[in-house]
Amino acid sequence: MELDETDRAILRILQADARTPFSEIARQIDMSSATVHDRVGRMEESGVIEGYHAKVNAREVGFGTSALVGLRVQQGREEDALERLREIEGVQEVHLTTGEWDVMLRVFAEDTDALRELMFDEIAEMDGFSRSQTMVILGTDFEDRSLPI
Amino acid sequence: MELDETDRAILRILQADARTPFSEIARQIDMSSATVHDRVGRMEESGVIEGYHAKVNAREVGFGTSALVGLRVQQGREEDALERLREIEGVQEVHLTTGEWDVMLRVFAEDTDALRELMFDEIAEMDGFSRSQTMVILGTDFEDRSLPI
DNA sequence: TCTGAAACCATCACCTG
DNA sequence: CAGGTGATGGTTTCAGA
Numbered sequence: 001m002e003l004d005e006t007d008r009a010i011l012r013i014l015q016a017d018a019r020t021p022f023s024e025i026a027r028q029i030d031m032s033s034a035t036v037h038d039r040v041g042r043m044e045e046s047g048v049i050e051g052y053h054a055k056v057n058a059r060e061v062g063f064g065t066s067a068l069v070g071l072r073v074q075q076g077r078e079e080d081a082l083e084r085l086r087e088i089e090g091v092q093e094v095h096l097t098t099g100e101w102d103v104m105l106r107v108f109a110e111d112t113d114a115l116r117e118l119m120f121d122e123i124a125e126m127d128g129f130s131r132s133q134t135m136v137i138l139g140t141d142f143e144d145r146s147l148p149i
Numbered sequence: 150m151e152l153d154e155t156d157r158a159i160l161r162i163l164q165a166d167a168r169t170p171f172s173e174i175a176r177q178i179d180m181s182s183a184t185v186h187d188r189v190g191r192m193e194e195s196g197v198i199e200g201y202h203a204k205v206n207a208r209e210v211g212f213g214t215s216a217l218v219g220l221r222v223q224q225g226r227e228e229d230a231l232e233r234l235r236e237i238e239g240v241q242e243v244h245l246t247t248g249e250w251d252v253m254l255r256v257f258a259e260d261t262d263a264l265r266e267l268m269f270d271e272i273a274e275m276d277g278f279s280r281s282q283t284m285v286i287l288g289t290d291f292e293d294r295s296l297p298i
Numbered sequence: 299t300c301t302g303a304a305a306c307c308a309t310c311a312c313c314t315g
Numbered sequence: 316c317a318g319g320t321g322a323t324g325g326t327t328t329c330a331g332a
Contacts, residue, residue, distance in 0.1 A: 001209065011210065014203035018167045021308095023326055032300055037328065050204040053293060054163035060150065060197045061160065061298050068217075068246060068253055082290050089297045094290035097217060099282060104217055108296060133248060141231050141243035144202060147257060148238045149210045170327095172307060181319050186309065188317095 001046040006031070007039055008149045011048070014040070015146040018052040055144060063108040065115050068135045069123065070101030077128035078102070084126050090118050101133070112136070150195040155180070156188055157298045160197070163189070164295040167201040204293060212239075212257040214264045217284045218272070219250030226277035227251070233275050239267050250282070261285070 003011075009029045013020050022040065026033040043049045058066065073081045078096075085094050085105065093106035109115040119134055152160075158178045162169055171189065175182040192198045207215065222230045227245075234243050234254065242255035258264035268283055 003210065008210070011203065011205055015205055016202070018201035018203045021326060022328095033327075034301080034329080035299055038299080046209075048206055048209045050206050051293075052167035052201060052203050053165070053295075054160065054167045054201050055199040056160055056164055056296055056298065057197055057199055058296060060195075061152065061157070061296060063296060068244070086291065092294050092296070093292040095217070095286045095292070096288045096290070097284035097286055099284040101284065104284060104286075106292075135246035135248040135250065135253060137244045137246055137253075139245045141245070142235065143242040143244070143255075144200075145241050146202075147205055147207060147210060147212060147241070149205070170307060171309095182308075183310085183320080184318055 001043070001048055003043075003048065007043060007048075010036060010039055011043070011149050012146065014049070014052070015149070058108055062110055064111050065109045066137045066140075067107050067109075067115060068137065069105040069107055069119070070133045070135075071103040071105065071123075072130040072132070073102040074128050074130060081126070081128045084128075085123075088118070088122050090114075150192070150197055152192075152197065156192060156197075159185060159188055160192070160298050161295065163198070163201070164298070207257055211259055213260050214258045215286045215289075216256050216258075216264060217286065218254040218256055218268070219282045219284075220252040220254065220272075220278050221280040222251040223277050223279060230275065230277045233277075237267070237271050239263075 006029060010025055013025050013028060022033040022036040025036045029036070040049065081103065082094060085091050085103070090107045090109050091105050092108055095104045096102065097104050107115070107118060109118050115136070119132070123129070123132065155178060159174055162174050162177060171182045171185040174185045178185070189198070230252065231243060234240050234252070239256045239258050240254050241257055244253045245251065246253050256264070256267060258267050264285070272278070272281065
């Protein structure tokens with residue numbers, strides 16, 4: 001889908017605050033809210049906007065620990081491996097990558113004990129993986145910065 | 150902040166769709182929308198809810214390439230290093246980690262050429278870093294899965 | 299892309315158990 | 316004191332221009 005500057009302005013606003021009323025967006029971009037409604041609908045339909053999500057503080061809901069995990073997958077077992085990763089609740093992101101690791105995960109767990117259990121009992125147990133490396137996240141300087149549209 | 154099952158139900162709904170009207174949330178959890186309004190306000194105030202963000206398809210807005218980058222930081226230069234990373238637009242996440250790398254980044258770029266420029270002209274140029282490794286993301290199986298609250 | 303109108307929603311002061 | 320009611324002003328949404 002072709003996006004013009006008006007669409008991009010709408011995206012910038014909704015990236016920063018997805019609950020901004022269309023009427024307020026309309027004021028900011030100097031158009032009617034019917035137009036905003038229209039354009040947002042088109043961007044949702046076409047997949048430019050993939051959804052709206054509340055960002056919840058992980059620590060506050062009991063996930064005090066997070067880590068990045070690199071995995072090596074045995075050749076030919078890729079799809080199989082991904083399928084099993086999807087079933088593990090703490091796994092929040094799965095990327096296929098070039099370089100030292102074939103798959104990089106972001107996992108969340110209650111604490112370091114729960115992380116260890118997740119790694120040893122769920123991930124290390126899976127076959128199709130040869131090596132892994134866990135990088136515990138000690139702190140996050142920032143994340144969920146808006147894309148510079 | 151203490152969260153009860155009602156709060157958690159609200160969080161689950163807003164994680165999945167941040168634009169759900171309070172009246173609809175009220176229907177789902179069988180309470181009045183005044184109560185939902187109240188509880189959401191309290192969770193925003195206390196930092197349980199950190200914001201509401203539209204998820205924009207990166208490819209559709211011109212970011213066809215993404216990578217995870219590991220960096221080694223010279224001792225004592227950490228704060229300095231983070232400050233410069235914050236200024237680079239394509240850098241969307243910065244985590245401090247244990248293990249092989251001190252800092253892990255998520256970067257977005259227009260294409261592999263732009264990624265190379267970002268790596269060589271902006272990141273490799275910075276001092277305070279000794280080594281780096283770039284893992285280009287070939288595909289993402291999933292990301293932004295909701296936390297299992 | 300806008301106007302206008304109907305339906306819908308957020309918000310708040312004020313009750314109620 | 317958490318939760319509900321009800322009024323009101325703002326918002327969404329859609330047909331029609």
